[in-house]
Amino acid sequence: MATPKEMLTTWDKVQFAAILPAFEDLEHKKRSKFHSYNYSVADWRVEKPVFNRELCIDCDFCWVSCPDSCFMVEEVVNKRGKKQAKIVGINYNLCKGCGVCVDVCPTPIKSLLMFPEYVDTEEALKQWPKKD
């Protein structure tokens, strides 16, 4: 019987009723070059969301509502010893700039804001609205 890795090489190695792995390289979670994860839709957008880590409360609303799965999360353990997802950034290769994440962000000063594509991320963070 062929191993899952061998099954990915040619079609005649594929076994009946086998679930093929999603990754080309399971250990490093490397996807094949024909996975749309490695395709860029960045040229679709005219405005980009910028993420401000300091204001984020990790509610993960943006993660659940993002149509393009572009929020990168990191698994951390909180004070109560339960695992929770921490937003670490935006994958700009996948973002189409729809703005849903900005719309659902619940913090008083939004921790996600839309900026024109040409504005640098660090420049955008300096322009962030301040609390009066």
Place this chain on the structure above:
Amino acid sequence: MKNITNLKEFACTPDRFQGGHRLCPGCAHSMIVREVVNATDDDLVISTATGCLEVCSAIYPYTSWDVSWIHIGFENAAAAISGAEAMYKALSKKNKLYNPDKRVKFVAFGGDGGTYDIGFQSLSGAVERGHDFLYVCLDNENYANTGGQRSSSTPLGAHTTTTPRGRVSYGEKQRKKDLTMIMAAHGCPYVATAIPSTKHWKDLAVKAAKAIETVGPTFINALSPCTTEWKFKPEETTEIADLAVETCAFPLYEIEDGRKLRITYRPKVKLPIEEYLSRQGRFSHLFKPENKWIIAEWQKQVDEYWDYLQRREEAGV
């Protein structure tokens, strides 16, 4: 059944439907699909009827799926998934499975064209035969993939390319087909409606987890606001979906064993239907003086349906 308690924990799930697909910015299809495929830890086999989701997630040579995925025609998503399920059952009886210790679940996705109209015969047949699968209808109320023609899911008064508004016509003349109740009448063990939104994310995820876990054919009808054909701004997707629930235009409920109806969310204050209609460009002509009666008709239909659901829940039949 996967234990879904809070979003912080749910967000640790590695995504099985990745970005880079070519759905419109702000499309609700991928929000629904991501939640459904993340609602279980078992291996999945997915078939997708032709439609926006199938076309945009599998543009040659790319694929967006991290799960086994079958691309199938408009009319036979349910037939294909029931065939795959039957094959698994037969092979497991003969002890010929590649990895017998893993559990495999079967999910079919279809747009409203592939579910309400074209794929209805295969869906009805698969449900009647009692295969163990979940069918998710991504209901955007028109054929968005081919340019926005009407389907039998299009509601009253909506402008589509085959029911245009103008001097003579006021848009769609028929009311929306109630597919959820039709599926419940088949005697499905579990039928539910859902929307993609941050407020009701748990509603959708728990319903999907429950439906996948239930043995037998299950059905989820998910409203999927379409930015292109409903004519609203891409960032308003979740707001529009929320309004559909708050005005009771698309109530959230679930039906077990074809009979026991339970309303899963009751709006505290039922908003007038104008709130929902006025946000969408496809209904903008209804606010002309000569078309005011259509809004009154809408409100009447929504009230009657909401009343019917509440009475059914009380009676428990």
